Amino acid sequence: MNNRTYKGLRLFIVVFLFVSVVFPLISLLLNIEFADFGKVLSSPQFSDMMFNSIVATGASTIISVTIAFILAWCVNRSNIKFKAILAVLFTLPMLIPSISHGMGLVLLLGSNGLLTNLLGINIELYGFTGIILGSILYSFPVAFLMLTDIFKYEDYTTYEAAQVLGLTKKQQFTTITLPNMRKTMISVIFAVFTMIFTDYGVPLVVGGTVMTLPVYMYREVIGLLNFSTGAIIGLVLLIPAFVAFIIDLKAEENGNTSTITKGYIITKNKARDVFSSIYCIVVLVIISLPILAFALLSVVKQYPIDMSFSLENIAQAFDLGVGMYLQNSLAISLVTALVGLCTIYFTAYINARSKKTFTNGMIHLISMLSLAVPGVVLGLCYVLFFKGTFIYGTLAIIVLVNTIHFFASPYLLAYNSLSKFNKNMEDISETMGISKMRMLLDVYVPCTRETIIEIFSYLFVNAMVTISAVSFLANFKNMPIALMIPQFDSQSLIEATAFISLLILFVNITVKLAIYLLKRHIAKQEV
Amino acid sequence: MEILKDDIKLSVRGLYKKYDGKDVLNRISFDVKQGEFLSVLGPSGCGKTTLLRILIGLETQTDGEILIDGKDVSKLKPNERGMGIIFQNYALFPNMTVFENVEYALKLNKELKFQSKAIAERTLEQIGMMEHKDKKPNQLSGGQQQRVAIARTLALNPKVILLDEPISALDVTNREIMKKELKDIQKKFNSTMIFITHEQEEAFYLADRIMVMSEGNIEQLDTPKNIYDNPANKYVEDFVLAHLDQKLESLLKCTGKIAHE
Numbered sequence: 001m002n003n004r005t006y007k008g009l010r011l012f013i014v015v016f017l018f019v020s021v022v023f024p025l026i027s028l029l030l031n032i033e034f035a036d037f038g039k040v041l042s043s044p045q046f047s048d049m050m051f052n053s054i055v056a057t058g059a060s061t062i063i064s065v066t067i068a069f070i071l072a073w074c075v076n077r078s079n080i081k082f083k084a085i086l087a088v089l090f091t092l093p094m095l096i097p098s099i100s101h102g103m104g105l106v107l108l109l110g111s112n113g114l115l116t117n118l119l120g121i122n123i124e125l126y127g128f129t130g131i132i133l134g135s136i137l138y139s140f141p142v143a144f145l146m147l148t149d150i151f152k153y154e155d156y157t158t159y160e161a162a163q164v165l166g167l168t169k170k171q172q173f174t175t176i177t178l179p180n181m182r183k184t185m186i187s188v189i190f191a192v193f194t195m196i197f198t199d200y201g202v203p204l205v206v207g208g209t210v211m212t213l214p215v216y217m218y219r220e221v222i223g224l225l226n227f228s229t230g231a232i233i234g235l236v237l238l239i240p241a242f243v244a245f246i247i248d249l250k251a252e253e254n255g256n257t258s259t260i261t262k263g264y265i266i267t268k269n270k271a272r273d274v275f276s277s278i279y280c281i282v283v284l285v286i287i288s289l290p291i292l293a294f295a296l297l298s299v300v301k302q303y304p305i306d307m308s309f310s311l312e313n314i315a316q317a318f319d320l321g322v323g324m325y326l327q328n329s330l331a332i333s334l335v336t337a338l339v340g341l342c343t344i345y346f347t348a349y350i351n352a353r354s355k356k357t358f359t360n361g362m363i364h365l366i367s368m369l370s371l372a373v374p375g376v377v378l379g380l381c382y383v384l385f386f387k388g389t390f391i392y393g394t395l396a397i398i399v400l401v402n403t404i405h406f407f408a409s410p411y412l413l414a415y416n417s418l419s420k421f422n423k424n425m426e427d428i429s430e431t432m433g434i435s436k437m438r439m440l441l442d443v444y445v446p447c448t449r450e451t452i453i454e455i456f457s458y459l460f461v462n463a464m465v466t467i468s469a470v471s472f473l474a475n476f477k478n479m480p481i482a483l484m485i486p487q488f489d490s491q492s493l494i495e496a497t498a499f500i501s502l503l504i505l506f507v508n509i510t511v512k513l514a515i516y517l518l519k520r521h522i523a524k525q526e527v
Numbered sequence: 528m529e530i531l532k533d534d535i536k537l538s539v540r541g542l543y544k545k546y547d548g549k550d551v552l553n554r555i556s557f558d559v560k561q562g563e564f565l566s567v568l569g570p571s572g573c574g575k576t577t578l579l580r581i582l583i584g585l586e587t588q589t590d591g592e593i594l595i596d597g598k599d600v601s602k603l604k605p606n607e608r609g610m611g612i613i614f615q616n617y618a619l620f621p622n623m624t625v626f627e628n629v630e631y632a633l634k635l636n637k638e639l640k641f642q643s644k645a646i647a648e649r650t651l652e653q654i655g656m657m658e659h660k661d662k663k664p665n666q667l668s669g670g671q672q673q674r675v676a677i678a679r680t681l682a683l684n685p686k687v688i689l690l691d692e693p694i695s696a697l698d699v700t701n702r703e704i705m706k707k708e709l710k711d712i713q714k715k716f717n718s719t720m721i722f723i724t725h726e727q728e729e730a731f732y733l734a735d736r737i738m739v740m741s742e743g744n745i746e747q748l749d750t751p752k753n754i755y756d757n758p759a760n761k762y763v764e765d766f767v768l769a770h771l772d773q774k775l776e777s778l779l780k781c782t783g784k785i786a787h788e
Contacts (some may be wrong), residue, residue, distance in 0.1 A: 015566065078623035221696075342680030421621075424614040427585050442631070446622040 004401040006436040013347050014359065017366045020404050024381035025373065031384050032235070033228045040232045045211075048238075056128055059195040060135035065134065065185075065193055068143035069145045071283055074276035076151035077268055085444070086280055087148065091141045093287055095508035096481040097465045099201030100501035101137040103489065105130055106291025107297060107498060108207060112304055113294055130206025135196040142195065144187045190244035198237050198374030201337040201467050205489055206499050214376055221380060221472055231384070234377040245372035291505065297498035313495035320496065322484065326503060329481040332398050333463040340403040340410070340459040341452065347387050348414035349440055353426055364415075371408040375468025383472045395478045398470050405469040406462045410455040417451040418444060449522055459506060461508050534560040535597075536719045537582075537687050542591035544743075548734055552742040554591065559687070562717040564710070566734035568724055570766065575723045576745040579689050582721070583610050595686055611680035612689045617672050618681070619664040626651065626660040629679045636683070650682040654712065669697045670705050676737050677712060690722045694729060708730055727770045731755075739763050 040046055066079045071090065075083055093101065107110045109125045118123055123129060154177075168225050196202075197420045200214035207215060213233055221230040297303050301310040344367075373381070382401050391397045416419045421444070429439045445452065465483045481500055537559040538743050544552040552574050559565050580586040582593060584605035593608075595600045600608040619628050626647055633643035639775045651657045664672055673693060680688055694702050694709070710733055713720050724730050730737050731751045739746040739762075740753065747759035755771070760762040 185598065259562050422616055422618040423612075424616070424618040427580075428614065428618045431583055431605040431610070431612050432679075433604075434632055434635055438635065443622060473559065 003435050003437070005317075006440075007265065009346060009437075010350055010359075013350065013363060016343065020400055021366050021369055021373075024378070024385040025369075026344070027385040028231050028234060028377070028381045031231045032228055036228045040229050049213050049216050052128075052210050053214075054210060055199060056131045056135065056203070056210070057193055059128075060132045060139065060196050061189060061193045062220040062381075063132070064136045064140045064196075065143050065189055067283070068140045068147055068188075068316070070141070070279060072147035072151050074279050076148060077266060078273050078276035079268070080273055080276045080280060086284070089284060090287070091146055092291070092505075093137055094141045095203060095461060095465065095512070096501050096505050097467050097485060097498065098134075098138045098199050098259060099205060099467055099482070099485045099489075100294075100504070101355055102134045102202040102205035103494075103497050103501060104132065104137070104293055104486060105134050107293040107494070108289055109133075114296070117304060126206055126208030127210045130208065131203045131210060131212070134202035134206055135199065136146075137287075138199070138202060139192045139195050143188050143192050146184060147181075150184045150319075151264070152182060154264055159264070186266050187244070187248060190240065190247060194241045194244050194257050196377055197240050199468070200376060200471075202484060202487075217376060217380070219473065221383070227380070227384060230380050233290060234380050237374050237377050238372065242372045243376050248371065249368065255380065291502070294498040294502040294505075298502055299494050300495075303495060314499055316493075317499045320484075320488075320493070322481065322496070322500065322503070325479055325481040325484055326507075328395070328479060329464055329504075330507070332395060332402065332478075332480050333460045335399045336397070336402040336406075337456045337460040337461040338416075339405065340397060341455050343403065344407060344411050344459075345414050345452065345453060346440075348411050348418055349444065352415050352418035353421070353436075353439075353444070365413045368408050370404050370406075373405075375405050376471065378474075379469040379472040380459065382469070392473075393475050393478065396472055398478055398480065401462075401469045401473055402459070402463045402466060405466065406459055410458050413455060414448070414451055417448045421447070450519060453515055453519060453522075456509060462509055464504055464508055464511075534747070536561045536563070536595065537721075538592075538594040538597070539582070540592040540594065542581065542593070543589050544574075544581060544586070545589045545634075546577075552581070552588070552591075552741050555743070555745050557738060557745065558750055559719055559721060561719055562721045564713050564722065564735045565732055566722045566724060566730035566737045566742060567765070568727065568730040568737050569740035570725055570744075573740045575740050578693065578740075579721070579723050582586070582687075583689055584608055584611050609686040610687035610689060611687075612691065613673075613680055613693050614678050614691045615693055615695055615711055617664075617676035617693070619672060619675055621664055624661050624663055625656055625667070627674050628664070628675055631680050632679070633682055639683070644672070644774055646682050650678045654678045654681070669701050670708065673697075673705055674712075677709075681716060683719070686778070687719045687721065690720060692724055695726070697722070702729075709733065727767055728774065731771070739767060741766070 034288065062115070074080065074089055075090075075495070080086075105113075107113055109123055109130075110123075113125075125133075136268060138379070158176050159172060162176060195405065198214055200212070200218045203210070203212045203215045204218065213236060217230050217233040220226040263325070298313055299309055299311065300307045301312060347363060347367055351360050351367075356362055370378070378401060382397065386392045386397060391400070425439070425443070426436070429436070463480075465482055466480075467486070470480055471483060472481065482504060483502050485497045488494075535558045539558070540556050541554045542552050542556070543550070543554045555578075567578065569575045577586065581588045584600075584603065588601065592599055594694070595609055620631065623631060629650055630643050630647035633646055634638045636643075639646060646653055648657070651660055652675050654677060656671065656678060659667065659671060664675070667675065674694070677688075690709075694705050697705055706729065714764070722730075722733060734751060735752055736748060738748045739759075741762055747754055747763045749757075749759075754763065754767060758768055
C-alpha cells in the first residue's frame with residue numbers, strides 16, 4: 001500500500017463531498033423560481049408560520065436550556081449519588097425520534113391521554129403547548145451534554161483565587177462561572193434553536209392548527225410535490241443554522257485556550273444535595289413517562305376502552321410490515337455507521353495529518369458545512385439533485401444522506417483526536433519509507449479505537465432515529481422504521497406508533513450497551 | 528581541521544533556498560566526514576532547521592547539491608537518501624512496544640524485512656534497551672525514549688543521522704545525562720551526526736566541529752577550540768562567546784560565593 005492509494009482516496013473524498021454536499025445545495029438554489037419567491041414570502045400565511053416558528057422555538061429554547069443548565073449543575077456540582085448512571089439516563093430521549101416525543105405527549109396528555117384520564121386534567125395539548133413541551137423533551141439532552149462539558153472542564157484554581165480574594169459564592173458564580181460559559185452558552189442556544197426550528201416531527205403530531213415552517217415545507221413537498229415553495233422555505237430554515245455555523249467556526253478559530261490545572265472540588269452542602277436529588281428525580285420521571293406509555297400501549301388490547309394485556313397490537317404492527325422496515329433501519333444504520341465511519345475518519349485524517357493546502361482547507365470547510373444544513377433541507381436538496389439517477393429510491397441514497405447529515409460532529413471528534421499526535425510523525429514515517437496509508441492503519445487507527453467506536457455508535461443511533469433528511473427520499477421499499485410513525489399516526493394506529501418508538505429505543509439501548517462493553521474491554525486490555 | 532577527500536561522507540554544494548521571496552539559505556557549502564559529530568548552531572530563524580529538512584528531503588532546495596559518498600542524492604525521496612532523523616519529542620509510535628517501534632520500518636523495508644527481528648534485537652541490545660523491549664513509549668523516561676528513537680533510526684543503518692534539537696525538550700538533569708549518552712552512542716557506532724541546536728554549551732560539549740549560522744549564511748565552521756580562540760567575526764563573538772563567557776562568569780561568581788561563605 002503506497003502513497004498512490006492515499007492520493008486516490010483523497011481525490012475520491014473531494015469528489016464525494018462535491019457530489020454529496022456542494023452540488024445538492026446548489027441545486028436547491030437553482031430550483032427556486034423567482035416569481036414564487038415574492039409570492040411565498042409576502043403571503044399572510046408565511047408571516048403567520050414564521051411567527052409560530054419563532055415563538056415556539058424561542059420559548060422552547062429558553063426553557064430547554066434552562067432545565068438543562070440546572071440539571072448539568074446538579075450532576076456536576078453536587079454530591080448526589082449515581083451520577084454516572086444519571087448522566088446516561090438523561091440522554092435516553094436522544095435515542096428515539098423527535099416525532100416519538102410528540103407521540104408520547106399525545107399518549108400522556110392528549111384528550112384521551114393516560115395522565116388526562118388518570119388525573120382528570122385537560123391541558124390544551126395541541127398547539128403551542130404541545131410543540132413547546134415536545135421540543136423541550138427532544139432537545140434538552142443535547143443541551144445537557146454540551147453544558148456538562150463546561151462544568152467538567154472548569155479550572156478550580158480560579159475559584160481558589162476568588163476565595164482568597166474573599167468573593168462570595170454568588171459573586172463567584174456571576175464573575176467566574178457565567179463568563180466562562182458565555183461562549184459555549186451561545187453555541188448551546190444556537191444548536192438547540194436550530195434543532196427545534198427545523199424539526200417537523202413534534203409539530204406534525206401535536207401542532208394542531210399551529211403550522212410551523214418545517215411542517216409546511218413537509219406538506220408542500222410530500223403532499224403537493226411543490227418543490228419550488230419547499231426550496232424557498234428550506235432557504236429560510238438554513239438561516240439560523242448558518243449563523244450558528246459561522247459562530248462555531250469563529251469559536252474554533254479562537255481555539256480552546258482552557259488549560260485545566262485542577263478539577264472542581266465539591267464542598268459539603270446538604271441543602272444543595274437534597275435540591276439536586278429532587279430535581280434529578282423529577283426530570284427522570286418526566287423522561288420515563290412517555291417511555292412507560294409506549295410500553296403500556298404496546299401491550300394493551302385497545303386503549304382506553306379495553307386495558308387488558310394483549311400482544312395483538314404488536315402482531316398487527318408486524319402484519320403492517322414493521323418487521324421489514326425494522327430490517328431496513330438496521331441495514332441503513334449499520335451501513336451508515338460503517339460507510340460514514342470510513343469516509344469521516346479518512347477525511348479527518350487528511351486534514352489533521354497533512355499540510356494545510358487549499359484543497360485540504362476546502363475539504364475541512366465542506367465537512368463542517370453539514371452542520372449548517374438542517375436535515376429536512378438536506379433531504380430536499382437530495383431530491384432535487386439525485387431525482388432520476390440510479391441511486392434514487394434505493395437504500396444507498398438513504399445511507400448517503402444520513403452520512404452527510406451527521407458528518408460534522410464525528411468529523412470534529414476524529415479531527416481533534418488525530419491532531420493530538422506528535423507533529424513530526426509524518427516526517428518520521430516519510431524518512432523511514434512508511435506510507436501514509438500504513439501509518440493510518442498501523443498507528444492512528446489502533447491509537448484512536450475509542451474515538452472510532454464513538455463515531456460508529458453516534459452514526460448508528462442517529463440513523464436509527466432520524467426522520468428529517470430521509471423523509472423526502474424514502475419510498476415503501478427503502479423506508480426506515482422511524483418514518484412509520486407519522487404514517488401510522490395519520491391512520492390513527494396509535495398503539496403501533498408506541499410500539500415502534502419502543503422498538504427503536506430498544507435497538508439503540510442494545511447498541512449503546514454493546515458499545516459500552518466493548519469500550520470497557522478495550523480499556524481493560526490497555527491496562 | 529583538514530578533511531581528506533576520501534573521508535568525506537556528506538558534501539553540501541551551493542545550497543540555496545528561497546521562500547516567500549526571502550533567501551533562507553544563501554548558497555552554503557560544507558563537508559562532513561565519516562564518524563564526525565557536527566553541531567549546527569544558531570538562533571531561531573537562522574535557517575538551520577530548513578537546512579536539516581532539505582538535507583533529508585522533507586523540503587526541496589531552490590538550487591544546490593547534496594552528495595553522500597560522492598553520489599548526488601538531492602533528487603531522491605527522503606527514505607532513499609541513506610539518512611535518518613531524530614526529532615524533539617521523538618515521535619515514537621505510541622501504540623507499539625519498544626521492540627515494535629524499532630522493528631516496524633524494517634519489516635516494511637524490502638531488503639531488510641527478512642532479518643528485521645534480528646536487526647531490531649541487535650540494535651536494542653547495543654543501545655541497552657533490550658530489557659525494556661516490551662514496554663510502551665508512555666512507560667519510558669524521556670532519556671529512554673530518546674534511546675528508542677536513536678535505535679529506531681540506527682536499525683535502518685543510515686549513513687548520516689540528523690538530530691533536530693532532541694535534547695531541548697528534556698529537563699536540566701536529564702539533558703546532562705542524555706548529552707553524554709548521545710556522545711557515547713555516536714562514538715560506539717562511529718556514526719556521522721549533524722546536530723541542530725540553539726544552545727551554545729550543547730554544541731561545544733558534543734561537537735567535533737561547530738557550524739555557526741546566521742540569516743542563511745555560515746559565519747564560521749571550525750572546532751570548538753578554534754572558534755573559542757579565534758572567532759571569525761563580531762557575530763560569532765557576540766552570539767557564541769559572549770554567552771559562554773557570561774555563563775562562566777556567573778559560575779565563577781557562584782563558586783566564589785560558596786567559597787566565601
